Amino acid sequence: MSVHAVFVAPYFGASMTHCLRVMAALPDLKLGIVTCVPEAHVPKGVRLSGHYRIDNPMDPGQLTVAVRAFQKEWGRVDRLIGYLEQLQESLAAAREALGIPGIHRQVAHNFRDKNQMKKVLHQAGVPVAKQSLVRSVEDALAFLDTCGMIVLKPLDGMGSKNTIRVSTKDELFRALNILMPSPSRPVQAEEFVTGDEHTLEAMSINGEVVWHSSSYYLPGPLQVIENPWMQYCVLLPRERIEPHVESFLPTNAQALKALGLRTGMSHMEWFHRKDNSVRIGEVGARPPGVNIMRLNGLVHGVDFWAKWAELEVHHRFEMPERKLAAGCAFLRGKGRGRTVASVTGLDEALAKVGNAVVEGKRPKVGQPRSSHYEGEGWVIVQHESTQGVLNAMKEIITRTEIQYK
Numbered sequence: 001m002s003v004h005a006v007f008v009a010p011y012f013g014a015s016m017t018h019c020l021r022v023m024a025a026l027p028d029l030k031l032g033i034v035t036c037v038p039e040a041h042v043p044k045g046v047r048l049s050g051h052y053r054i055d056n057p058m059d060p061g062q063l064t065v066a067v068r069a070f071q072k073e074w075g076r077v078d079r080l081i082g083y084l085e086q087l088q089e090s091l092a093a094a095r096e097a098l099g100i101p102g103i104h105r106q107v108a109h110n111f112r113d114k115n116q117m118k119k120v121l122h123q124a125g126v127p128v129a130k131q132s133l134v135r136s137v138e139d140a141l142a143f144l145d146t147c148g149m150i151v152l153k154p155l156d157g158m159g160s161k162n163t164i165r166v167s168t169k170d171e172l173f174r175a176l177n178i179l180m181p182s183p184s185r186p187v188q189a190e191e192f193v194t195g196d197e198h199t200l201e202a203m204s205i206n207g208e209v210v211w212h213s214s215s216y217y218l219p220g221p222l223q224v225i226e227n228p229w230m231q232y233c234v235l236l237p238r239e240r241i242e243p244h245v246e247s248f249l250p251t252n253a254q255a256l257k258a259l260g261l262r263t264g265m266s267h268m269e270w271f272h273r274k275d276n277s278v279r280i281g282e283v284g285a286r287p288p289g290v291n292i293m294r295l296n297g298l299v300h301g302v303d304f305w306a307k308w309a310e311l312e313v314h315h316r317f318e319m320p321e322r323k324l325a326a327g328c329a330f331l332r333g334k335g336r337g338r339t340v341a342s343v344t345g346l347d348e349a350l351a352k353v354g355n356a357v358v359e360g361k362r363p364k365v366g367q368p369r370s371s372h373y374e375g376e377g378w379v380i381v382q383h384e385s386t387q388g389v390l391n392a393m394k395e396i397i398t399r400t401e402i403q404y405k
């Protein structure tokens with residue numbers, strides 16, 4: 001019997017378009033979309049059984065009305081799918097209202113609210129940073145006093161936006177001016193955790209992790225945000241299960257169980273500390289950014305988005321062995337300006353790295369400075385060995401220089 005699925009795709013950027021195409025190509029599937037764009041702007045050549053336009057996908061009421069229309073027309077809807085982080089709670093509310101299985105409100109809230117997430121994890125005995133909800137300057141001062149160095153961030157933050165490390169009173173007041181905590185809008189505060197930051201991508205079916213992979217942030221996102229000139233890398237090693245990952249797996253499984261994810265993809269960020277202990281940073285019940293999907297596709301010789309879609313639609317996941325290592329170097333500029341003034345060294349770097357280069361986005365002189373930490377451009381490389389990928393990424397980020405003006 002075919003699965004009836006509705007995919008919430010508000011706007012069609014490159015990833016969303018790709019995702020829709022590979023999902024629509026799955027067998028035994030009747031697929032409809034809920035979107036903000038009129039039918040004329042939906043990607044062409046995609047086999048769809050319905051289109052429902054709404055104007056606010058963050059509104060669970062609008063999602064519910066749209067998906068109910070599919071239920072009426074098709075008799076049933078088995079899956080309500082969407083990967084954008086900010087839609088997770090409205091998707092969950094609509095599933096719950098319509099009796100569609102999958103992530104419901106409580107589980108979505110566990111994943112979306114950083115304080116709730118850490119509370120649930122801590123109660124389950126999973127190691128997380130000490131945390132506090134800051135509603136006032138007194139709260140913030142007391143927590144800083146207890147911890148010495150803290151991180152402040154929005155409760156529903158993403159993309160490291162407004163994530164601020166604080167170790168002095170001065171820095172605290174500066175951060176409070178940006179985050180503006182209040183009793184009705186508290187801010188998340190955490191003790192600063194040191195250690196190497198890794199990801200853990202996991203595919204779960206019926207509460208079991210059936211596949212996982214871990215990548216390295218070189219360095220961690222906070223250091224990247226604090227140093228806007230820093231070019232950085234994400235590394236997916238040749239070995240899928242390195243020793244530090246293997247020993248972390250029970251913690252990952254315990255965390256997903258506590259948060260309530262049964263079927264779907266999760267993207268965790270975790271710290272591996274010098275003394276070998278670990279702390280979970282956060283977990284998203286969705287695919288990762290920073291090209292980790294593409295990197296996983298390369299090293300396994302598959303389209304990873306298609307694998308994700310199959311997991312979501314058919315609750316199936318199979319993966320060939322890993323044959324390569326891969327990585328992504330992110331290119332960022334120096335200076336204070338708002339525009340890319342020059343790009344030098346990139347062509348020499350690419351020539352030096354040769355056929356390890358897979359694809360990239362070339363920074364262009366004159367383009368406005370990116371507001372995203374992914375920077376002005378990126379280069380994806382692959383090699384049979386992890387060291388080969390590290391060498392290639394190093395060539396790229398040390399030879400390429402971007403200046404702003």
Ligand SMILES: Nc1ncnc2c1ncn2[C@@H]1O[C@H](COP(=O)(O)OP(=O)(O)O)[C@@H](O)[C@H]1O
Pocket residue numbers: 129151153157158159160161163190191192193194197220221222223269281282
């Ligand atoms: N308690 C912490 N200790 C150390 N670094 C942290 C802490 N919380 C966040 N960070 C850093 O800030 C980054 C962004 O924080 P995170 O909680 O992942 O929020 P987001 O949802 O914006 O990604 C993390 O990847 C990590 O580098």
Ligand SMILES: [Mg+2]
Pocket residue numbers: 159160269282
């Ligand atoms: Mg994060």
